Amino acid sequence: MELVQETDKILEFIRQNKKKFENALLTEASNVRDKIEDILRFGNIDLVNNAHKLVGYIVEGRDQELQSFAKQEGIAWATHELTLSFKLEWVQAIRRTLWDFLKEYNEVAKEIALEEFFLLEKKINSSIDQFLNIFFINYSTYKDSLIKAQRELVENLSVPIIPITPSICILPLIGSVDTFRTNVIEEKVLMEIGKLRIQKLIMDLSGIAEMENQVIEHLMKIIDGSAMMGCQTVITGLRAEVVRKMIHLGFKFDKNTKTLGTLQQALNQYLIN
Missing domain, CATH: 3.30.750.24 (STAS domain)
Structure with missing residues (x-):
């Protein structure tokens, strides 16, 4: 079976078990779990829905959407000064939960050949690493621009000619x-x-x-x-x-x-x- 057809089936399996996936994810991300409502309230960032979106981009190989999403997330987290450790824990929890579901899917479907499994492993982990890389670059860049703008504002206010x-x-x-x-x-x-x-x-x-x-x-x-x-x-x-x-x-x-x-x-x- 081609890898594209396999990933379609995997994504459908995750969607059919959406609530189970969310519960497993929240169990993995123990520190973030209690902060989800605060992050939604202060940053208007829905971590759970965004996790499903990220998984979709990763599994389907939608690289352009993944990159745009990572940039958007980086800027949002920098704007609202959200804790980076929470983001890192959350994404790593998504990675672990996704692999648990791949294991469960294969136990049920028994359709992933060994060669396809290694290709899938490389594809998924590379996509998650790419997401984190783009996220942190944009977080850092936007944070630096905010700091610079704030410093210039303070300097102008402190020396009002x-x-x-x-x-x-x-x-x-x-x-x-x-x-x-x-x-x-x-x-x-x-x-x-x-x-x-x-x-x-x-x-x-x-x-x-x-x-x-x-x-x-x-x-x-x-x-x-x-x-x-x-x-x-x-x-x-x-x-x-x-x-x-x-x-x-x-x-x-x-x-x-x-x-x-x-x-x-x-x-x-x-x-x-």
Whole structure:
């Protein structure tokens, strides 16, 4: 009997014993079993129905559908941040359950010749391995893209350069400023000065109460770098705690850097007058 005809009969045998297959699968995947409802609720992923779909693609040799399904699953699991160990356990449970049913089918039908069995073994295991490979590649790729997008969003929110005229921008800094954030500030400020042709950058520090010594030093260098690109920096809202630290460290702004008490004073001076 040809392998194609054999796989059709195997798939029909599994479909006729659908409930038995599901029960055997849930027994194999003991850790995933209790998470099925949660995965359906949070990720809208029906593991049981998807298992039947995967088995169909594998047994019938529908490689294109298998690859598309693996990609779809990888992206879905990455999007909803579902645990990879559950997916691996589930697919391996599908593999074991499928082989148990092949054994049971052959005991009933006694139609699989030895040569056909080895061909079937190679075909099924290769398909499952291919599914896992494509799943993990797409999971990793999409996860990396999500992380990159989130990081870029955080960086843009943490360094919000706001144009108020064609040549004047405001950079309000709020919250804590550490070494990582000053690196982001440096990159964003210098890039935006070049791109927007900023001539005056109003850097408001009223939202920052505490800065480490190296952070203050880095901000001074950013101001110097801005001046080298033809942009004057106006500092507003320096708090007493920061000023005291700058005095003790011997830091002072160059003669071209202006300081004003509040952002409102800067806006009044550069926008109204």
